[in-house]
Amino acid sequence: MSGRFAFQVLKRDPGTGARRGRMTTQHGEVETPAFMPVGTAGTVKAMTPQDLATLGFELILGNAYHLALRPGEDLVRRLGGLHRFMGWEGSILTDSGGFQVLSLADRCAISDDGVAFRSHLDGSLLTMTPERSLSIQDALGSDIVMAFDDCPPLPSGLERLLEAVRRTTLWARRSREAFPGNGRAQFGIIQGGDDRELRERSVEEITALGFEGYAIGGVSVGESAERSRSIVALTAPRLPEDQPRYLMGMGTPSDLVEMVALGCDLFDCVLPTRNARNGTLFTTTGCLQIKRREFADDPRPVDEGCGCPVCRGFSRAYLRHLYAAGEILSMRLNTLHNLHHYADLMRRARAAIEAGRYAEFLTNFRARAAEAEASAADGDKAHGRDVPARPGAHRGARGTRGRSGSIAGEKIE
C-alpha cells in the first residue's frame, strides 16, 4: 500500500511497435499489455473480485461519474476506499467522468469551468469540474486517476474539436494541480478527434504537463473502426516511449491485437462483459450467438480450444437453455467465458512480445480472423457466427461500447 508508481518497458518487439511492460501501483504489479475489465458501479457485472483475480486480471476500471452519483464518493471513502468497498485487492484505474457527463447525462452545458449536467439516475442538477473529478477519484482511492477531459463525439466540426483540445489542455493543467500525488499515478488524455494536426497539438500540450502516463481519448465515439485505428496509429508513436499508453474504450479482440502492435499498453472496453449478457460469446474462430436454435442440442463447449471453467464444464446446449430461460447464471457464465477469452488473448500477446515474435503473432491472428470471416460468409446462419476481426463488422456494437459500462454510444451514434 505504499511506494511510488512505476512503469518499465521490459522488452520491445523487433518487428512491430509492441512493448512488453510492467506497471507498479500501490496495489501491485500489472503486466502489460493488459486489458482492464470495466467495473462501472463498483462491480464488474456478474463477477466477484475473486473471479477476476482467478482469471488473471491485475487492474480494473472504475468510473468516477457513476460512483459519485451512487453510492457517492464520501460513502466509499468512509468505507475504506473503492478497493476495500468492493473487495478488490488488485489495482484500480478510474475514469474521470469527462466522457460520461457528455454522453450519459440527460442534458449538459459545457464551459471552461466544467460541465453542468442532469444525473441519469434522478435528474438532479450537478456539476463536474477537473477539481471535482480529482476529488472524487481521490476519495475512491484509485491507483491511477485520469485527468478530466472534453471528449466530443465523431464526427464533430473543426471548431468543436479545436475547442475540445484547448479545453482538455486547460482541464489537464487544473487536474494536475488538483492531483494529490502520494504515490498514485495520473494519466493525461489526448483529444483532437480525427484531425492529425489537432492530435499532434494535443500530444504536445498534454505531454508537456508531465503526467505518469497518457491515454488516447476521443476514439470509439462514433467513427468507423478504420478511422479509430488511424487515429491511434497517428497518436501512439508520439507519446513518451518510457511511459504507459492507455487506449480508451476500444476493444474488439482484433482492436487489442492490432493496437498492441502500435505500442498501446492498456485497454478497456465493455464489449466482453456487455456482449456476454446479450448472449454473444467470443471464440478463437469468431463470435457465437448462444441464443440460436442450432445450439439447442449442441454438446460441445463454446470454444473447443478454450480452457475456461465454462468451456470445461458446460455445453452450448446448456448455455443456450440458461439464456432462453433468462437465468442469472447465463450472464455469469457468459461473462466468465468472455473475460477469460480476453485475458488469454493478452497473455498470448505478452508471450509473443517476450519471444520477439509479435509480428508473427499478428499475422497468424489476422489469418485466423480472415478464415473465420470466410467461413462466416459461407454460412453465417448455418454456423451462428459473426467475425469480430473484420474491420467494421462490429459497427453496430461499436456505438454502444464506449468507455464505460453505460449506454453512452447509443446517444452518440
Next chain:
Amino acid sequence: MSGRFAFQVLKRDPGTGARRGRMTTQHGEVETPAFMPVGTAGTVKAMTPQDLATLGFELILGNAYHLALRPGEDLVRRLGGLHRFMGWEGSILTDSGGFQVLSLADRCAISDDGVAFRSHLDGSLLTMTPERSLSIQDALGSDIVMAFDDCPPLPSGLERLLEAVRRTTLWARRSREAFPGNGRAQFGIIQGGDDRELRERSVEEITALGFEGYAIGGVSVGESAERSRSIVALTAPRLPEDQPRYLMGMGTPSDLVEMVALGCDLFDCVLPTRNARNGTLFTTTGCLQIKRREFADDPRPVDEGCGCPVCRGFSRAYLRHLYAAGEILSMRLNTLHNLHHYADLMRRARAAIEAGRYAEFLTNFRARAAEAEASAADGDKAHGRDVPARPGAHRGARGTRGRSGSIAGEKIE
C-alpha cells in the same frame, strides 16, 4: 453411477423425534436431515454447481414440469441427463409436476386420467399424467423421482380433499407401475389437506404401495404456519421409521428446526434463494432487508457470526449498494449467503442429533428467535429486521414459496 438406493438411520435423538440419517443414491451420499436448494429450471438461480458443492449441499431439487416445458426432457436426455446437462455431480430429486400444473399452469382441467393444462410459457395445451411425469423424470435421470399427486390448495372443502386423497393413491399406484427402478428411488406423496382422518388414510394407502421414501405434500399451500406444523406433527410419526421423510416446500429456518424435531429428514423451499434476490438476508438474529437506508454506511458483515465468503468479504454497505444499483452480483452474493445460512443450520442440527442433544438445540433456537422477535418488536424500523421464527410472521412469504421456484402460491393465497 450404480448401486441401489439406501437409507440408514444412524442415530435417534433421545429427547425429540429427530433422526440423523444417511441416504445413498447413485450419485453419492446425502447426510440427513438435509435442505435441498431448489433448481427449478436446471440451475439453482445465480449459483454454479461448484458453489453448491462448496456450500456442502449433496442433493438439489429439479422440476419435471419446468424442464419438460423448457428445454424439454428429450433434449436433456440426449445431452446425458440432468446431472451432466447442468454440471452437477451430486444427487438430484425431481418433483413430479403435480403441484406445478395445478398452481402454475394458466388453466387446468383435472380428471382421474391426469391434468390438462396450458403452459405458463407459451399457452400451449399439454397433459400431465403419472406415466408422463415418470417418463420425464426418467429422461432427466434423477436419483429420486416423485410420484405424481393431486395437490389441492388450503382451504379446500372436504369433498375436494377426499377426491385428492383418492386420486393421489390412484396416481401413486400408476406412478409406481411406471417407475423403472434400476437403482433409483421413488417417493410416494401423502395428501389429505388439514384433515386428520384423510391424512391417516393417505398414509395408509401410500405406504402400502411400498415406496423407497415418503413425502408430506399438501402443506404450505395457503394455510397458516401453525396449521402446516400441525399437519406435519400428525403425519410424520405415522410414516415408516426406517425410510426417508421429505417435507415438501416448507422451509423458514424455524420450520426446518421444528420439523426436524418431528422426524423429517429432507426439506426444500425457495425461501433462501428467492428472498436473496429480493434483498432479504437470513441471519442468526433475524432477517435483514438489505435495501434499507440504515445499511448504506454500515461496514459490518450481514451476519457477524457467519463464516460465508460474503460475510468474510463484503459489508452491508456494499451489498446495499449492489442491490440499489440492480447489479447481478447482488443476487449472486445474497443467494450465496442465504444458502450458506441454511447449509450451516442443517450442519448444526445434524451435529446436535449426533450428540443426542437436539432438544437443547431446539430450546436454544427458540430462545434466540424469541429474543430476535422482541428486539424487532422494539425497533423493527430502527433495526431493519424481521423475525423468521415467529409463527405466522412470514405469512406473506408463505404464499409465495410453494414447492417450486415458481410464483405458485401467489395464485393460491
